[in-house]
Amino acid sequence: MCPSPFSEAALLSTVHDAVIATDAQGIIQVWNSGAQRVYGYPESEAIGQSVAMLYFPEDLELLPAAVFGPLETAALHEVTLRHRRKDGAAIFIELRVAAIRREGVLVGYVGCSNDITARNTAAEALARAHADLEGRVAERTCERARANTRLQAEIDERHRAEAELRASRERLRHLLRSVPGVVYSCLPSGEFNVTFMGDNVAAVFGYPPERFTADPRFWADHVHPEDRARVLAEAGRITRTGRLTGDYRFLHADDAYRWVHDSAALIRDESGAPAEIIGYWADVTEVRQAEEARREQERLHLLAHALLVAQESERKRISRELHDDLNQRLAVLILDIGRMEHSLPPEVSSLREELRVLRKSVGDASDALRDLALRLHPARLEQFGLQAALESECQAFSARTGIRVSFECRASRLWLPDEVALCLYRVAQEALRNAARHSRAPSVSVSLGSRENGVCLSIQDSGVGFDPRASGRGPGLGIISMAERVQLAGGIFSVDSAIGRGALIEVWIPLSEVAHEKAARVARG
8 A cells, every 4th residue: 555645754855945843852754765864864863863964063053052041932943053964064954943842841953954064065155255355354353242242152151051041950959859759769779778768758768868878778667567577679670670560568757657659660771781770759648548448348248238138037937937927826825825715615614704805815926926026027028019018018107106107108119129129128127117106206207219220219307306416316327227228329419307397218229220221121021
């Protein structure tokens, strides 16, 4: 496939002038055919080399003032410079250069130049002829003035460069003091002797930087004994990997170990040999503690979930034993008492009456046992769903307590995962119990519906209410139990109450896409 005539390489090859682009350090990245014609270097010899190879050593010191300085305020700068060809010949170049910045940060330079040696030579010849006409005295005077001007320019440039160097060092010092971590450098082998340590190490870890640079063993000796062998082994591998990243404990000046995040890179010299390690050192103790707290919270969350599952399993087992064993025995006992009652002769009517009372008491006990079994494990919830189970629970609660309970379901044929349905049922049970025990409410309303890709449940009573902000007041552990159940189900639990205006409990639990799809299928029938 032929390259496009509009590709970058094709367009550069059509440019007659020399086009050169470098990175911020002056390493050549782009070199067109015009550059090869002007300077004599083919692209293979130029790419990756420093642009300094195009200058005579004595001209390099002119570049800051002639090229880089003007680009700090101008987008494009034009200048005439002496350059050096591959064959060593001096040529004069007319250079147009621009700085490349990305988000305000200097990343490189691009220049376009052409050879004006011939034109310069002609101009010089004309100047010499003119100078000859003006006379030797005038010539010497002009030369002396030019020399004075150049000398003054060099003095001014040196002063400016020294001022820039001082300012640059001050900026670097301020930057190293301002970063939250510590910048350091050390040797790449042996005891990894620290060659530089940022001044802010005193603020971060409590030691002056001289402690690290004066004692080769200071850093290693303060690494936690349990981490030392691992850290030194990892540091020894940096000559192969080129990078080092890891966490370990380091003894702070206050005699407490802090977690340190160490990120370092290997610097090689021009021959490729390891020269130095440059790194960044940060105190991540709070981050590690937060991570540990998060893991502990997750562990407690899983434990609470396991306890709830075990609790429901035990409730289910006890409920079955009450219903299938004890309640059956009571039923048999009722039948036996009934047979005894009917088999007695008429003259023992007092004994028959006692048996009738006994049969009624055993029947009441059977009914109470059945209600207890249903409260322990709502079989209706598994058989008929949450709506039917809540409606039955509200009716049973109203019959037991005399409190009027209204139930409303605002979602037709609502389908919920088993764990969500059980969570909402238990919350409703606990809320009704709280209303009976604490609120002295004459009525309670229970509402079930769907909202915002989830299911919502609300229980509103018209009781005496309580102040949720008052320590030790209100339903207490019941509220905590409901909140924990809802949290384990991934939902949101809220209580709104005040003295004299009852209490409102609201629950919202999100439903997964799978649950929504199944609910839609159920709704479609």
